[in-house]
Amino acid sequence: MKVYNLSCHLDHHFEGWFASEADALSQQETGLLTCPVCDSKEIVRLPSAPRIAKHSKQELVPVNQASHQSGDLRTANGQSMVLTGSEHAHLQAQVQATVMKAMRELINKTEDVGHDFAEEARKIHYQEAPERSIRGHATVDETAELREEGIEVVSLPVFPALKDTLQ
Numbered sequence: 001m002k003v004y005n006l007s008c009h010l011d012h013h014f015e016g017w018f019a020s021e022a023d024a025l026s027q028q029e030t031g032l033l034t035c036p037v038c039d040s041k042e043i044v045r046l047p048s049a050p051r052i053a054k055h056s057k058q059e060l061v062p063v064n065q066a067s068h069q070s071g072d073l074r075t076a077n078g079q080s081m082v083l084t085g086s087e088h089a090h091l092q093a094q095v096q097a098t099v100m101k102a103m104r105e106l107i108n109k110t111e112d113v114g115h116d117f118a119e120e121a122r123k124i125h126y127q128e129a130p131e132r133s134i135r136g137h138a139t140v141d142e143t144a145e146l147r148e149e150g151i152e153v154v155s156l157p158v159f160p161a162l163k164d165t166l167q
C-alpha cells in the first residue's frame with residue numbers, strides 16, 4: 001500500500017491509497033483518479049514521501065468513492081482499498097470476540113483429558129469408553145495417527161486470554 005498526497009487543479013488536497021506506484025500512475029492516466037470534492041480529473045501528486053498505509057491512523061477518503069456508502073471498501077477498479085484506523089480496530093475486536101465466545105463454548109462442552117488425549121480419543125472411537133467430546137494435548141505425530149485411523153481431531157489455536165481456562 002502506498003499513500004500519496006494529491007491535489008486537483010482547484011487545489012483540493014486529498015490522499016490516495018494505491019497498491020503500488022504503477023497502480024497510482026495507471027489510475028491517473030485512465031481518469032479513474034478524481035477529486036472527492038469537485039470530481040476533477042486533473043490530479044497532481046504533491047511532493048511528499050510515500051508512507052506505509054497500515055501505520056496511518058488518520059481518517060481517509062477513498063479516492064474513487066468519496067460519495068459512495070462507506071462499508072464497500074473497494075474502489076471502482078478494485079485495486080485500492082481504504083480502511084480507517086478505527087474501523088479496522090473495531091473489526092478486529094469483533095472477530096476476536098466471536099472466536100473467543102466459540103472457543104469458550106467448546107471448552108465448556110468438552111472434557112479435559114490432558115495428555116491422555118490420543119489414548120482417550122482412540123478408546124472412544126473403538127467404543128471402549130463412553131462417547132463424548134474431549135480436549136487435551138497431543139503431539140503432531142499423535143494427531144496424524146488419530147486422523148489416519150479415521151478419528152476426527154481439531155487443532156485449536158491457544159489464545160493468551162484462554163490459557164487460564166485451558167490449564
Ligand SMILES: [Zn+2]
Pocket residue numbers: 008009010011012035036037038039040
Ligand atoms: Zn477538487
